[in-house]
């Protein structure tokens with residue numbers, strides 16, 4: 393069986409600055425991989441490349457065996473795929489953002505329904521029942537008719553996660569989904585992520601919550617200056633970090 | 648000063664004034680609707696990545712905004728026919744006011760668009776929407792609600808600008824007021840009543856739009 397996500401030799405620059413300098417990473421079905429690393433090490437950029445929100449110059453990303461974003465055309469020239477193809481491939485991954493990014497003019501349930509109706513072409517009734525099912529799963533069924541502006545940050549983030557996962561993606565990408573939240577709201581969101589992980593969802597998540605990463609991950613990846621500096625299981629990474637950099641990084645972050 | 652006010656000639660002609668007002672409102676509504684369409688296109692044009700599109704949109708907006716509307720009205724009605732585009736008075740005025748409205752509304756829409764958080768578009772992309780669907784389902788509805796207050800001001804200005812249609816003898820309120828004035832010599836009464844009607848109608852439009860704003864406002 394092909395892996396859910398296979399990244400090989402990924403390079404990405406912003407202008408002259410190379411931000412990802414050759415990333416190789418593979419996620420099998422059910423893997424929960426945490427990306428950790430200091431600010432500016434390229435974690436967000438890596439997730440955004442997987443979701444095709446950023447172009448990348450070199451390397452390949454495969455989702456369930458399909459190369460995404462680009463096609464090799466004649467003379468080994470890469471060409472970005474047409475918008476429709478990109479949109480279809482993007483829908484195979486679900487993304488939750490640091491800033492939630494809910495659609496402010498729609499209620500919670502409408503937020504979840506939009507992609508189901510417009511991308512998956514579901515009928516409204518079906519979309520509503522799928523949306524309600526997922527809102528219930530994240531504990532937001534009582535607030536389904538509230539607008540984002542009427543919800544707390546933690547509640548908004550749970551709706552945003554429901555919106556992404558309702559699309560039935562192959563893999564979920566989480567980018568610091570708790571770092572914009574007040575401390576007392578972090579736990580409710582992490583509980584949702586943990587619940588999805590326990591359910592076998594494949595996920596790639598960026599987090600500064602080291603304790604959470606340790607508990608939930610099948611693999612932890614430490615990034616430094618655009619490269620994977622060290623990777624291993626939770627026990628290896630938190631119990632016996634090999635490189636000095638990772639030791640330093642862990643020493644500076646509270647567990 | 649000892650002036651005998653006499654409004655009877657105006658009361659006798661109230662139907663003309665009402666008719667003129669009705670036409671003015673019609674002109675405003677149609678032009679605003681078309682102008683909103685043009686304004687949206689121009690706003691997206693101004694923010695486009697394509698240089699030519701951007702150039703065309705910017706040129707249109709600045710050319711129109713730097714020309715007095717009366718000149719535009721006269722140009723479209725008298726000069727365009729010489730170039731082979733002949734429109735009747737009303738169509739010509741609607742054409743002019745739409746183009747004029749488009750340029751002003753484009754500015755409003757543009758600032759509304761740049762004020763939107765970038766994450767909105769990306770959240771749309773992330774659930775597999777195409778750029779067009781993102782625009783129609785997310786960007787435009789959110790932006791529109793955000794700019795409604797400044798749109799209201801523009802709508803009222805545009806309604807007042809319909810009084811300039813009288814310059815090409817479109818029979819609006821101002822046109823009939825002038826006619827009554829000329830025929831009755833009741834200068835003060837006529838223009839007093841005409842001004843009052845404009846004031847009252849503008850006030851009514853403003854409160855209608857305010858109510859619309861409240862209804863459409865994004866709850867928080």
Ligand SMILES: Nc1ncnc2c1ncn2[C@@H]1O[C@H](COP(=O)(O)OP(=O)(O)OP(=O)(O)O)[C@@H](O)[C@H]1O
Nearest residue numbers: 406407411429430431432433434435436437438568
């Ligand atoms: N749009 C952009 N244009 C230019 N440079 C960018 C852009 N986005 C990110 N960068 C740069 O790329 C590098 C990696 O950024 P990235 O956001 O991926 O880091 P990160 O690991 O997610 O950091 P953080 O923990 O602060 O979120 C940084 O040096 C950043 O300044």
Ligand SMILES: [Mg+2]
Nearest residue numbers: 435436437568
């Ligand atoms: Mg980041």
